[in-house]
Amino acid sequence: MDNIAGTKSSLTWAVHITVVLLVALWVFPTVGLLVSSFRTGDQISTSGWWRAAFPTEQTMQFRTAGADEAIEEDGVWTLTGNVFDGSGTDPLTISAWGTSSRTPNAYEAGEMVEDDGESWTVLENGDYTYTSTEEPSRRGERFFGSALVAPEFTFGNYQRMLFDPSNVQGMSQAFFNTLTVSIPATIIPIVVAAFAAYALAWMEFPGRALLIAAVVGFLVVPLQLALIPLLRLHNAIGIGKGYMGVWLAHTAFGLPLAIYILRNYMVGLPRDIIENARVDGATDFQIFMRIILPLSFPALAAFAIFQFLWTWNDLLVALVFLIDSSGKTTVMTRQIIELLGTRGGDWEILATAAFVSMAVPLAVFFLMQKYLVRGLLAGSVK
Structure with missing residues (x-):
């Protein structure tokens, strides 16, 4: 009786599933490309397009102030400031940081680290305190951190x-x-x-x-x-x-x-x-x-x-x-x-x-x- 004209096939569910899969295979890459065209290069390289509407964690390089702003007291040089001040970058939340690009998430924000005559403290809002028994470099000391970046969409790519x-x-x-x-x-x-x-x-x-x-x-x-x-x-x-x-x-x-x-x-x-x-x-x-x-x-x-x-x-x-x-x-x-x-x-x-x-x-x-x-x-x- 399954072959009689006008009767509903028992494989209708398979047809529906196949159609849905084919549509998904075509739609998902297209939507992904559209969303990616409105994102920045850093966001594309750190997270998939399906996370475009959510904050993403990005590894960023920061630098302290230079030797000109260092304060010397009893042979100890101290640098303080905020990595976002005057950088043109909107203030971010630093969740973890490190002194090497290989381990950018070695320490938690607010944790004090002492090593080989140096002392580091980096807070969530970007405030830092750096002390050393040696004079800092003129360009400042470099460190890395993982910052939580808000989603950003722009028409600048098309322009x-x-x-x-x-x-x-x-x-x-x-x-x-x-x-x-x-x-x-x-x-x-x-x-x-x-x-x-x-x-x-x-x-x-x-x-x-x-x-x-x-x-x-x-x-x-x-x-x-x-x-x-x-x-x-x-x-x-x-x-x-x-x-x-x-x-x-x-x-x-x-x-x-x-x-x-x-x-x-x-x-x-x-x-x-x-x-x-x-x-x-x-x-x-x-x-x-x-x-x-x-x-x-x-x-x-x-x-x-x-x-x-x-x-x-x-x-x-x-x-x-x-x-x-x-x-x-x-x-x-x-x-x-x-x-x-x-x-x-x-x-x-x-x-x-x-x-x-x-x-x-x-x-x-x-x-x-x-x-x-x-x-x-x-x-x-x-």
Whole structure:
């Protein structure tokens, strides 16, 4: 009885668990990247993004006042003060401290430590007392402490990355370069594929079946196989180092899938509409523009999503066909790789750059997702 249509499967719980796990695997990294893009580098390096809303304990280096402020009495030099005074750092709570970077939490706040003629006392609010039988250094004595730092969120990462003129690794130029590549590389194959799909779906001519078989065959051709021959062709005709070359490359690599999706959708459209239009005297071009295109919008939108996401996130084609030593045409994927090489320690900048590169594809997907399933299911049911 479990196989009767309309009955509820006993494995529904497994489907729900699987869906929840898949959603979690996709959402958690995205949320983590978003939260990290608003945190400082110290916070990112000391705690995970899930603790962003809670105080974190960070190991910090402090320094006492210099020898100029030391007081000598009976051969003993004394330094007193507060490590946060005049440092530009908001007062923190020191929970533990130490005289070595290897053991920054060796002593509790308020504990007095004597060793080799020196005496240390560090309080929670940053007050310190240091005594020594030898004159302190002119720069002061160094010690380390674990301070409880309040959560901090800032828009400075985005301002620094996108709008700071002094930031030579800014991504604003790369952002607009990526738009310049992605938008034409999405529109051109859609226009070409729409005409080709209509011809393969509704026009009778010799060799149509072979062309359809060739389109299906091109779907499984590895992109890497055609990179070098296509680059040589582009260089021979003079378009191998600019936007035109990368547009045509993305068009060539995207056409098979576009034609396949659109042709399957157009074949499923009611034949009576096409035949009635022809009886009324409409030409193939009029039928295509006034009937086929409006009815094929879900399939067009579905391919547009795939093509835009592919071109936006592409690195290989951009590296091969968009050669520019000056950096004026560098796309975001390549710019992020350069950030990894030059600023590998600036985690906040890397997180911000990665999320900016994700923001536009996410917006496109959520705005057009209702057309995605309709386009992919084209022709599956009658």
